Amino acid sequence: MxxxxxxxxxxxxxxxxxxxxxxxxxxxxxxxxxxxxxxxxxxxxxxxxxxxxxxxxxxxxxxxxxxxxxxxxxxxxxxxxxxxxxxxxxxxxxxxxxxxxxxxxxxxxxxxxxxxxxxxxxxxxxxxxxxxQGLPLVTPVASRPQGQIAERPTLTRTVSVDEVVANLASGQQTVVDARANDRFRGENETIDPVGGHIPGARNRFFKDNLQADGRFKNAEQLKQDFAPLFASPETAIMQCGSGVTACHNLLALEVAGLHGAALYPGSWSEWCASPTRPIATGA
CATH class of the missing domain: 3.40.250.10 (Rhodanese-like domain)
Structure with missing residues (x-):
């Protein structure tokens, strides 16, 4: 498996x-x-x-x-x-x-x-x-019989926007943002019309999980990369622009053997939609 x-x-x-x-x-x-x-x-x-x-x-x-x-x-x-x-x-x-x-x-x-x-x-x-590796691509589309997968106990953890807001005061968890550095700093208005990041967040661009050839770094390298960002994965919240590339950081954490981090699904696109939520800019 x-x-x-x-x-x-x-x-x-x-x-x-x-x-x-x-x-x-x-x-x-x-x-x-x-x-x-x-x-x-x-x-x-x-x-x-x-x-x-x-x-x-x-x-x-x-x-x-x-x-x-x-x-x-x-x-x-x-x-x-x-x-x-x-x-x-x-x-x-x-x-x-x-x-x-x-x-x-x-x-x-x-x-x-x-x-x-x-x-x-x-x-x-x-x-x-x-x-x-010289492996081919094809054009015919696969047709498979209906599957029967059933829902089982989740293997992940999520947090809501309200929980992220509450964490601004408690500081018990660390938000890690997977967007590119310029978006995190609030300098890319083309992608993020409202720029910046959640106050207190750390930046870990998802592409930093990869080697030059596009494959993932090994477990030990990833573990060293993530070590300065949070005390333990159980206290980490992964986010990005819209909850997609944050999953890349969550995958990298699993490769590194660091289990238990949460996903904030709404991420920046939800956060910045309300003027009541604070925004930080710069590094």
Whole structure:
């Protein structure tokens, strides 16, 4: 069972294994159609497309009328329906990949853990690692029978915006922001019209989890990188722009053997939507 990362060679040996489900999570924040278009042009054999906006996120507005962020979590029952439509069962090994260092595949990895499924891994190095080994892409789309995956006790932890607000006073937990440094400082108005970060947050750009070749650093390197950021992973809250790339930091923590950090799903897009919540800028 693969629960964090999987290499291209291992995946290539299981392309026709009925117990394995492969999902393509490619996405472009500036062009919502791009992921599906490039999937149609070529993907790993037997992969299915998993859309960040349509499949891996929920309604932006909650039942109370409040804005929940740009990519809020899907309703759990709806997520289960989606996973079953992809043919996922309780004994399925799921593999997610993208072409962005795992920034979107990690969201699918986290969501499966959220509903209690541990046999899910991200293709280390993504599509680049696959093609670097001369492995092919195909255009036929896989068709699988309906799956029967059931929800089990969660393997993750989340915090609400109210809990993050309360933490401003208590300071018991450390918020770690996965956005690029310029966005964290409030200097990229193209992506973040309201710039800055949650007061007291630390910055850990998700790409810092990767080596030059796009694969993850080893466990010891990651453990050393995260050590200065918080006292223990149980006291850490991972966030980003909209709760997607924060999952990359959560995956890196699991690779490092640092378990127990929480995700703030609404992240910056939810936080900055209310003028009542404070904003810090600069380093």
């Amino acid at each position: 693969h629960t964090t990362l999987i290499d291209a060679s291992t995946l290539s040996q299981h392309l026709t294994d009925p117990h394995w489900v492969i999902l393509d999570c490619r996405h472009d924040l500036m062009n919502a159609a791009w992921g599906r278009d490039v999937f149609a042009a070529g993907h790993i054999q037997n992969a299915q497309f998993a859309g960040i906006d349509d499949d891996l996120s929920g309604a932006k507005q909650g039942a109370d009328g409040q804005f929940r962020g740009r990519h809020p979590l899907p309703e759990r029952a709806k997520l289960i329906e989606t996973l079953r439509a992809w043919g996922i069962n309780d004994d399925s090994q799921v593999v997610a990949y993208d072409a962005h260092g795992g920034m979107y595949a990690a969201r699918l990895w986290w969501l499966l853990r959220w509903i209690g499924h541990s046999a899910v891994a991200v293709l280390d190095g993504g599509l680049s690692a696959w093609q670097a």
